[in-house]
Amino acid sequence: MNYPNGQRKPLTIKPKQTSFSRRGMTLEEEINETTDFYRIQGQAVIHKKPTPVQIVNVHYPRRSAAVITEAYFKQASTTDYNGIYKGKYIDFEAKETKNKTSFPLANIHEHQVHHMQQVIKHGGISFIILRFRAYEETYLFDAKDLFVCWQEQFDGGKKSISYNHVKQLGHPVPFHYQKKVDFLSVVDKLYL
Amino acid sequence: MNYPNGQRKPLTIKPKQTSFSRRGMTLEEEINETTDFYRIQGQAVIHKKPTPVQIVNVHYPRRSAAVITEAYFKQASTTDYNGIYKGKYIDFEAKETKNKTSFPLANIHEHQVHHMQQVIKHGGISFIILRFRAYEETYLFDAKDLFVCWQEQFDGGKKSISYNHVKQLGHPVPFHYQKKVDFLSVVDKLYL
Ligand SMILES: [Mg+2]
Ligand SMILES: [Mg+2]
Secondary structure (H helix, E strand, C coil), rough: EECCCCCCCCCCCCCCCCCCCCCCCCCHHHHHHHHHHHHHHCCEEEEECCCCCEEEEECHHHHHHHEEEEEEECCCCCCCCEEECEEEEEEEEEEECCCCCCEEEHCCCHHHHHHHHHHHCCCCCEEEEEECCCCEEEEEEEEEHHHHHHHHHHHCCEEEEEEHHHHHHHHEEECCCCCCCHHHHHHHHCCC | ECCCCCCCCCCCCCCCCCCCCCCCCHHHHHHHHHHHHHHCCCEEEEEECCEEEEEEEECCCCCCEEEEEEEEECCCCCCCEEEEEEEEEEEEEEEEEECCCEEEHHHCHHHHHHHHCCCCCCCEEEEEEEEEECEEEEEEEEEHHHHHHHHHHHHHHCCCCHHHHHHHHCCCCCCCCCCCCHHHHHHHHHCC
16 A cells, blocks of 8 residues: 555564463463473373363264264363373362452362362372462462362351462462473472 | 953063163263262272363353354373372273274274373373173273284284283273272282
């Protein structure tokens, strides 16, 4: 397109997005990328579990793949991720919040807490990875600390974990280009 | 209903199905029931992973739950089951065959074998549970024995594991009323 004075409109040059930008990536996507990297490096075998779906109707076309035509989301009975690291069973849930002052406990389901309790009882490692999006801060919060907050809400306590509490008891998860949520570096210090 | 001679039709009494009948249960259903029982007993925390599904379209009706209206089955990148037992990471695949003489290796995918190899490398316990439906026999077959058969098929060997080979190297999995596929009793002897 030519402008009145004969000049072409200059190409708008987008600000170069640094390759380690987090723009648009959810916590889950970043963790998936990290666990892929751990696996490729032979550091750990940790996978995200598939989203549980109740399949009601499947259509089988003649010459192509089966199509699920009716299904519903089911509530997960466990956590998001599990696997093995240095011979240890690892099991965790990932959650992000836009909330600036606290993490609402309503985001965690009772059966997930129960599951994490069982994991600990059987000798596994369990925690949640919490991200406060307002601050771009990500914390590993140990399951046992979660259990305390969880119980307190029934004993007249708060229905959320305050940001300050997470900052105090949680462990910041470092960011690296290929390990955007490098939780194993925290696991090393904390549990091994 | 009254019959001509005035007698009522006698109630047909179904043959009493013994409560430990396997009638109509798939291997997967039996294992799910078993792992539920293990969990309730506090013996182990092992879950079947949800079927991986690629969700393409979701409809959000005004007042009811979201409906997935188009989705496709994805190939699993790992195995069917994993969890923790006596502090150890456990990971296995369940397969049944109607074949009387062998288990076709085509039933197992390369990335599943690769996954099991990684699990072993990281210090976990891994195996397949194989059922020959013709004989109602169920075996635990160690991952390392599977790897040998798997490799042999590429070195001019057979594309299946013969029933005799499974019988020789595998370990029969006992059946109990509440633990229809009591694989942990085999795990105890074999790995712990
Ligand atoms: Mg989550
Ligand atoms: Mg299977």
